[in-house]
Amino acid sequence: MSSYLKTTPNSEGFFGEYGGAQLPPPLEPHFTEIRETYEKISKLSDFIRDLRYIRKHFQGRPTPVSHLKNLSNLTGGAQIYAKREDLNHTGAHKLNHCMGEGLLAKFMGKKKLMAETGAGQHGVALATAAAYFGMDCEIHMGEIDIAKEAPNVTRMKLLGAKVVPVGFGGRSLKEAVDSCFESYMSQADKALFAIGSVVGPHPFPMIVRDFQHVIGIEAREQFLDMTGDLPDIVAACVGGGSNAMGIFSGFIDDANVALYGVEPMGTSSKLGEHAATIAFGEDGDIHGFRTMVLKDANGDPAPVHTVASGLDYPGIGPEHAHLYRTGKANYTSANDRESLNAFYAMSRHEGIIPALESAHALAFAIRAAPKNPGKSILINLSGRGDKDIDYVTETFGFGED
Missing domain, CATH: 3.40.50.1100 (Rossmann fold)
Incomplete structure (x- = not known):
């Protein structure tokens, strides 16, 4: 990586003034586990070999x-x-980090992948990763986006994902994130919330950027x-x-x-x-x-x-x-x-x-x-x-x- 990428974010997940992790206490150990596991396996030859194989022969x-x-x-x-x-x-580009997150979940012993989606491309990519790795999949999507992006909803369901319609607030991406976080709270022991962009608490802005x-x-x-x-x-x-x-x-x-x-x-x-x-x-x-x-x-x-x-x-x-x-x-x-x-x-x-x-x-x-x-x-x-x-x-x- 370049000098910038090697030094940013800092150890607390801050890009200058922005970033960090503001988490409810029950989720803190789970995000610590995600960060520590990623920092370890991202340097492992086995992980890198598997990811390169997936990128070339599957993606x-x-x-x-x-x-x-x-x-x-x-x-x-x-x-x-x-x-x-x-x-x-x-x-779409989304599969780049979804296959990486799926591989991360596999190394952590997780059985399920969860995420929000807006246009549906992240949902399709994560459902694809779940099918590839033999995991369950749960996708939260706003009702407005479900209506706009019907082909992707069909693809997610064909790939075996459970699509959860989100009908409160603006019924779009923000609410899908809210809904998925709430669902994840009770499933964090067995599931990985595979956040779909360079957003969310540390380490996800870094993880998604690295995979992209x-x-x-x-x-x-x-x-x-x-x-x-x-x-x-x-x-x-x-x-x-x-x-x-x-x-x-x-x-x-x-x-x-x-x-x-x-x-x-x-x-x-x-x-x-x-x-x-x-x-x-x-x-x-x-x-x-x-x-x-x-x-x-x-x-x-x-x-x-x-x-x-x-x-x-x-x-x-x-x-x-x-x-x-x-x-x-x-x-x-x-x-x-x-x-x-x-x-x-x-x-x-x-x-x-x-x-x-x-x-x-x-x-x-x-x-x-x-x-x-x-x-x-x-x-x-x-x-x-x-x-x-x-x-x-x-x-x-x-x-x-």
């Missing part, structure tokens, strides 16, 4: 980098490239091989921020590579109509860690909206808050309409249907390319859009001809 890694020639020509300016995590088994680091390792080597140079700009969508930390980690020590996290601006900048935490949030606590949070008038996590279910979270990974505060990464946004236009454009002009989450990063690239002639932009195409096609076409149509 189909490495995933390629593709030059988006048609969109580059249409947009003008910079050349746009995409790291193709949509070609990872199950169709494979994206950055591959992308850096592939881009150098394709072009002879590093990209000028690396961009990824950010909800919790796992796919972004995955690709950022490959370039985080390169002063000449600008990192951009793209948040969902939803339908407007009005509170409750977006999920742009860096843009409008403030320091606070959520789900057992310190980060930046979108807050309502009472100081509680605010309701959020985005067309992309995987991004509708009122907080952000603590490492992203740290990268923003220290200036090591830049954060911008794309709204629903821009992202939908990017979704249609990539489908029509590249033959690739992107996930709505990934379309936020693509929208940024399309917007930034004309302003950066002679440069290169590498986005993380974090997932494929199969899960979104029914929702998009039934709600918004097929786009303009």
Whole structure:
């Protein structure tokens, strides 16, 4: 790993001012066990060998980098490239950490994997890992997201997972996390709560980033091989921020590579109509860690909206808050309409249907390319859009001809 990755977070799980572990006393020994086991086995040759075998022979890694020639020509300016995590088994980057967490659970002697999910990609990936390792699986998902992401709900059930609908509050990702934590409290002896992003109490922001680091390792080597140079700009969508930390980690020590996290601006900048935490949030606590949070008038996590279910979270990974505060990464946004236009454009002009989450990063690239002639932009195409096609076409149509 690079010097930054070796020294961050600190031993208490803090990325500068953000992170840590705020846990109810009954869960403290379980998270200590997770941390100590991970720190031990992540250096074991047997664990590393098994993980490498899974990545190559089950996930189909490495995933390629593709030059988006048609969109580059249409947009003008910079050349746009995409790291193709949509070609990872199950169709998104999520399997990178789910197989790692499943292997961790196996080494710990756990019998069950549990998680929250928004867009359903983490739920599908964890259900896949549970099937692979012969474990039970329990997935908590907001009722709004269940309706939007029906194909992924079907996939989870086919893979043997129990899908728990969450019907309180905003009925989306935040509430799914709340529900899963509550269920986990009584099952922690036999289950691992495989948190689905670089969020949650320490050590999960570190664990998920480390398992997603494979994206950055591959992308850096592939881009150098394709072009002879590093990209000028690396961009990824950010909800919790796992796919972004995955690709950022490959370039985080390169002063000449600008990192951009793209948040969902939803339908407007009005509170409750977006999920742009860096843009409008403030320091606070959520789900057992310190980060930046979108807050309502009472100081509680605010309701959020985005067309992309995987991004509708009122907080952000603590490492992203740290990268923003220290200036090591830049954060911008794309709204629903821009992202939908990017979704249609990539489908029509590249033959690739992107996930709505990934379309936020693509929208940024399309917007930034004309302003950066002679440069290169590498986005993380974090997932494929199969899960979104029914929702998009039934709600918004097929786009303009």
